Amino acid sequence: MTRLSLRALLQGAAESQLRECVYRWCGAPTDEKPSLSRAAAAMEDEQRVFSRLTALPRKLQDLLEAFFANGTSVLSVQALFTECCKHFKSRFDLEASLAALQREAFVWHVKDKRWASHDSPCWAAPSELVECVRQFRQRRQRQLQDTLTLQGFLDARFFRERVENGAAGKNGKAAEQKASDHARKIYKLYTMESAMAQRLAKLPAAVHTLVLAALHTHGGIASMDDLVRETELTDAPDLAFVGKCLEESMLGTTAQLDLAPIGIQPSERTIVVFHEVALWAIKKRGEDHRPGLGEELSCGGDFATNVGRFLRELQSSKVLFTSDGELFKASAKRIASTLLPVPGGFLSADGALDAIYRFCLQRRLIDRRGERALRPTPAGTDFDRAPLADQVKMLLAHFVEDRTVPGEAYHHVRMRRVLLRLLRRAEPMLWQDAAVLPFLARNAYLATLEMRPAEEFFAARFQGGGYTPSESLQQMCWNLLVWIKRRLFPLGLVDVGMHQGRVIALRLSRLGAELLDAEPAGRVGGTRSSVIVQPDFEVLVFPGDDVHDVVHLFDRFAVRTKSDHVHQFRIDQQSIAAGLADGLSGQQIVQEITDRARVPIPQNVLYSLEEWTQKSPS
Numbered sequence: 001m002t003r004l005s006l007r008a009l010l011q012g013a014a015e016s017q018l019r020e021c022v023y024r025w026c027g028a029p030t031d032e033k034p035s036l037s038r039a040a041a042a043m044e045d046e047q048r049v050f051s052r053l054t055a056l057p058r059k060l061q062d063l064l065e066a067f068f069a070n071g072t073s074v075l076s077v078q079a080l081f082t083e084c085c086k087h088f089k090s091r092f093d094l095e096a097s098l099a100a101l102q103r104e105a106f107v108w109h110v111k112d113k114r115w116a117s118h119d120s121p122c123w124a125a126p127s128e129l130v131e132c133v134r135q136f137r138q139r140r141q142r143q144l145q146d147t148l149t150l151q152g153f154l155d156a157r158f159f160r161e162r163v164e165n166g167a168a169g170k171n172g173k174a175a176e177q178k179a180s181d182h183a184r185k186i187y188k189l190y191t192m193e194s195a196m197a198q199r200l201a202k203l204p205a206a207v208h209t210l211v212l213a214a215l216h217t218h219g220g221i222a223s224m225d226d227l228v229r230e231t232e233l234t235d236a237p238d239l240a241f242v243g244k245c246l247e248e249s250m251l252g253t254t255a256q257l258d259l260a261p262i263g264i265q266p267s268e269r270t271i272v273v274f275h276e277v278a279l280w281a282i283k284k285r286g287e288d289h290r291p292g293l294g295e296e297l298s299c300g301g302d303f304a305t306n307v308g309r310f311l312r313e314l315q316s317s318k319v320l321f322t323s324d325g326e327l328f329k330a331s332a333k334r335i336a337s338t339l340l341p342v343p344g345g346f347l348s349a350d351g352a353l354d355a356i357y358r359f360c361l362q363r364r365l366i367d368r369r370g371e372r373a374l375r376p377t378p379a380g381t382d383f384d385r386a387p388l389a390d391q392v393k394m395l396l397a398h399f400v401e402d403r404t405v406p407g408e409a410y411h412h413v414r415m416r417r418v419l420l421r422l423l424r425r426a427e428p429m430l431w432q433d434a435a436v437l438p439f440l441a442r443n444a445y446l447a448t449l450e451m452r453p454a455e456e457f458f459a460a461r462f463q464g465g466g467y468t469p470s471e472s473l474q475q476m477c478w479n480l481l482v483w484i485k486r487r488l489f490p491l492g493l494v495d496v497g498m499h500q501g502r503v504i505a506l507r508l509s510r511l512g513a514e515l516l517d518a519e520p521a522g523r524v525g526g527t528r529s530s531v532i533v534q535p536d537f538e539v540l541v542f543p544g545d546d547v548h549d550v551v552h553l554f555d556r557f558a559v560r561t562k563s564d565h566v567h568q569f570r571i572d573q574q575s576i577a578a579g580l581a582d583g584l585s586g587q588q589i590v591q592e593i594t595d596r597a598r599v600p601i602p603q604n605v606l607y608s609l610e611e612w613t614q615k616s617p618s
Contacts (some may be wrong), residue, residue: 003127006040009463010107011442024105025052030470039105043128053133056104058463061086063097064106067125068133074110078274098123124608141451147255148221148447151187154250158183190250193274193284195442200281206237207245211252214271216285219439220278221446221473224254224269235535239269251277257473261462262454263470275447276587280440282563286432291505293431293497297343300511301548302563303352303490304391305555306339308384310356313338313374314366319374325532327357344503346485346494355487359398386584388552390492392515400485407479410457415445415480420470420516423494431497431505437484438477488512494549511548533593535602541567542598550596557589558583571605586613
C-alpha cells in the first residue's frame with residue numbers, strides 16, 4: 001500500500017503553492033509562513049473534509065473516488081483514464097479535471113522518481129485525506145448496526161478496538177479469537193429472555209414508561225420529544241440520563257440518526273431499543289395481549305380468480321385501450337363490475353382492476369394488438385389454467401416489486417422481502433397486533449442495511465437538487481401496513497381483524513401458510529371441502545383446508561352468488577360452456593362435483609350437466 005503524506009507531496013514546493021493549499025483548507029491567508037501542519041489537521045477533520053467534497057462538481061467527486069477506493073493513493077494518468085474513462089471524453093479532459101482538483105488542494109503531482117514517468121505522470125491524494133474518508137466510511141457503514149443492535153453496540157464499544165489492536169501484535173490471531181469468543185458469550189448472556197425482562201423491570205419509572213411507549217407505539221425507535229408528548233410525563237428525564245440508563249442495562253441507547261443520505265427523514269434526540277430486545281418485547285406483548293376482534297375478514301383466492309375473469313373477458317369481448325395505454329372508461333367500468341369485491345374496502349373495484357391490468361401487462365399475459373384492442377397471450381391462457389398456488393406465487397412476486405403503493409421503493413421492496421420471511425415463521429391462524437409485523441420488518445431491515453449502496457443510490461437525487469426525504473421511520477411502518485392491506489390481504493396470504501372499522505390484527509391464513517411453506521394445510525385441520533347440490537342448480541361449498549383451491553376451480557364453471565362461511569354457486573348452461581372453453585372437460589366438472597358431494601346429486605342436475613357438456617365443444 002503506497003500513501004504519501006501532505007508534507008511529502010509538497011516537499012520542495014514553492015511558497016505560493018503552500019499558501020494556496022493552506023488557504024483552501026484553513027481559510028483566509030495570513031502574513032505568517034504557511035503551516036502545512038494546519039492544512040494536514042484540516043484534512044483529518046471529517047466535517048471540513050466532507051463539506052469541501054460535497055461542494056465539488058460530481059465529475060470531480062467521481063475522479064476523487066478512484067484515489068479513495070484503491071489501496072494506494074498514488075495513481076498514474078493512464079490507470080485513472082482506464083478506471084474512469086466513462087466520465088471523461090479524452091485523456092486531455094481527465095488531465096484538466098486533475099488540474100482543477102490540484103487548484104482545490106485535493107491532489108498533486110508526484111515528483112518522486114519511484115512513481116513518476118514521462119509516459120504517464122502520477123498523481124496522489126494526501127494520506128491524511130484518504131485515511132479520514134476511509135475511516136468515516138467504515139464507521140458510517142457500521143453506524144446503523146452499531147446503534148440499532150446489541151451485537152453491534154457491544155462490538156463497537158468493547159471488542160472491535162481490542163481485536164484491531166490485538167491483530168497488530170505478535171499474537172494477533174489468538175487475541176482476535178479470544179476477543180470474539182468473549183463477545184459471543186457476553187452477547188448470549190445479555191439476550192436471554194429472563195435477563196432482558198429483569199433489566200427492563202429495573203429501569204427507573206420514568207425511563208421505563210418512555211421505553212415501553214417506544215416499543216409499543218413506535219417499534220423501539222422513537223423521538224424523545226414525541227415520547228414525552230405522548231406519555232404526558234410531568235417530570236420527564238433528560239436524554240443523557242435515558243441514554244445512560246439504557247446503555248448500562250444493555251437495553252438500548254440514544255442517538256442522532258442522520259438518515260437523510262439514505263432517503264429517510266433524520267431522527268434527532270432518538271431513543272433506540274436494541275433490535276434483539278425489541279424483537280423479544282414486541283413478540284411477548286403480542287402473545288400476552290391478544291386483540292379482541294369485532295370482525296374477521298378473509299379473501300382466499302379471490303384475487304387470482306379476478307385475474308382469470310379479466311383474461312376471460314378479454315377473450316370473449318373486445319376491450320379497447322387509449323393512446324396512453326389505459327383502458328377505456330366504459331370497458332373498465334364493465335369489467336370492474338364483474339370482479340369479486342375485496343372485503344373491508346381496502347381495495348376498490350377500480351383499484352383492483354388497475355392492479356390486475358398492470359400485472360398482466362408486465363407479465364406479458366395480455367398483448368396490445370391492432371385497433372387498440374387487448375387479447376390474452378398464450379402465457380395468459382396458461383396462467384388462467386394454472387393451479388391456484390402457482391397463480392398466487394406469480395402475483396406475489398409482482399406485488400413485492402409494486403411501485404404504486406405509498407413508500408420509497410428502494411427501501412420498501414427490500415422491507416417486503418424481510419416481512420415475508422417473518423411471516424413465513426409466524427404461526428398460522430393465530431391473531432397478532434397489526435403493528436407487530438411492520439415494526440419487526442423495519443427494524444430487521446435497518447439492522448442489516450448496507451449504507452454505502454443506499455447512499456450511492458440517493459446521491460443522484462441530492463445532486464440534482466430539490467430532493468428532500470419525505471418518509472419517516474414511523475411512516476415506513478404505516479406504508480408497509482398499507483401494502484399488507486392492499487396487496488397481501490387481497491391475495492389471501494393474511495386475514496385481517498377489525499374493530500370499529502379499524503384494522504387491529506393480522507394473521508397468517510391457511511392459504512398463506514401453504515404458499516409460504518410455513519405450515520401445510522393438512523396439519524392445520526385436516527378436513528376436506530364438501531358440497532351439496534340442490535335441484536334448482538344451486539351448489540353450497542362447505543369449507544375445508546383445501547377450500548381456496550375448490551372455490552377457485554368452481555369459479556371457472558359456476559357463477560358465485562355469495563361468499564361467507566358457506567360459499568354459494570349457481571350452475572347453468574352458460575357457466576358450463578365458459579368452463580369448457582377455459583380448458584376443463586365435462587368429465588372433470590362432473591367428477592369434481594360428485595367426489596365432494598355430501599348427498600347424492602339430483603338426477604335433473606346430472607342429466608342437464610350431461611346435456612350441456614355434450615352440446616358444448618370440449
